[in-house]
Amino acid sequence: MLIQRLCTLDDLAEIERLAAVSPVGVTALPVERERLVAIIEASLASMADDVTFSGEERYFFVLENSADQRLVGCSSIIASAGFSHPFYTFRNEMFVHASREQGLHNRIHVLSLCHDLTGHSLLAGFHLDEAVQQDVMLRSLNVRGRLLFMASHPQRFSESTAVEVVGVSDAEGNAPFWDAVGRHFFAVSYLEAEQLGSTRGRHFLAELMPGYPIYVPMLSDAAQEVIGQAHASAEEVFDILLQEGFETDDYVDIFDGGPVVRAKTSVLGSIQNSQCATVRIGQPQPSGSAWLVSNQKVKDFRAAMLDLEWTPGEELVLSVEQALALQVEDGHQVRLVWEA
Structure with a gap:
């Protein structure tokens, strides 16, 4: 069985x-052991x-895979983005240029460096092993399991949540947006910029970005x-995030121009629609319906996709194997949401 849990040094x-x-x-995950140890210890x-x-x-x-303890993916939640350094993005804006004498009125798309999303909780670091990247249920578990953790412990997170979605680059590590914007202010490739960002923090490069608005029509067509x-x-x-209720179009990433989505935490689908149930160990009835289920612990958090028959308001019957995977017993509370 595949489960989501919090990381340990093991x-x-x-x-x-x-x-x-x-x-x-x-x-990207940093490749330096010291940085990985620091992330796990944090x-x-x-x-x-x-x-x-x-x-x-x-939270990492x-x-x-409980059968062989092999890890097939990872993801994170940063409780408050920019707590130590501002969390920079480009804000999509429209500037109006008008001439009353000539009767001209133009709306120009610009990008303005900002830290509007500083203080938002941030879903970060999504990664799946290449062998399981096409597993729809596993991808959903990696994205949405974290949301059940947030639903069970709302005091640990902000009222709003954001996600940076990786933007367009080619197989050689070239990104049209970086080449048109960032490279002029920091003379390294996109690949080198992201590597620096993963080791020294993305704010390190963001602070060298232009403080004045960038007029989008002046960029290359590719950018x-x-x-x-x-x-x-x-x-x-990205599709899962939009289905959850994240909104796009307002902000983009300062490195590759990828979308930065945001939403009120409480209205995200897996949080708003999740329900709690009392566990009873027994013989569950197979239904063909997939449910995302988690316990309500912190240190021993567990989440999994399970085939269950459940009616809201009733007890949730779990098999011994399912209960062990979620680390719950008779009478414990779990949180679950239907996997559409």
């Missing part, structure tokens, strides 16, 4: 394996804290075409 070797093949972009510290409001906590989740576009490998994840 997972370091497997995380290093995933990091070695992590793609370029905002989903997650462990976040679990231990008695959190009453969102701060610098980071992994997807594990204009990719603004707000997700990379082909991220399109399915």
Whole structure:
């Protein structure tokens, strides 16, 4: 069975394996062992804290095959983006240029560097092993399982949530948007910029970006075409985010121009529509209906996609195997939402 849980230091070797093949972009994992250890230790510290409001906590989740303890994916939640440094994006705006004497009125698309989304919770670091990238249920678990964690522990997160979606780049690591914008202010390739961002923090490069609005019509056609576009490998994840209720078009990533989506945390589909049920260990009736189910713990959080028969308001019957996977017993509460 494949489960989502929070990472421990025992997972370091497997995380290093995933990091070695992590793609370029905002989903990238740092390859340096020290950075990975720091991320895992920050997650462990976040679990231990008695959190009453969102701060610098980071929660690092992994997807594990319980049969062989092999990790097949990972993802994160940053409780408050930009807690230590501003969280920069480009804001999509329209400037109006008008001449009363000539009767001319033009609306011009511009990008303005901002940190409007600083303080939002941030879903980050989505990655799946290449062998399971086409598994729809697993992809959904990796994206949405985190939302059930947020639903069970709302005090740990912001009222609003954002997600950076990796933008367009080619197989050689070239990004049209970076080449047209960022490269003029920091003379490195897109691949090098993302590597620097993953090791030193993306704010390090953001602070060198132009402070004045960028007039989009002055960019190359190739750069204009990719603004707000997700990379082909991220399109399915992007679709899940839009189905959850995230809104697009207002912000784009400062490196590759990919979409940065946002929403009120409480109205996201998996949070708003999730329900709680009391567990009873028994023999569940197969139904052919997939449910995303999680326990309501912090340190020992577990989530999985299960084939279940359940009616809201009734007990949830789990098999012994399912209960062990979720680390729950008779009488425990779980949170679940139907997988559409």
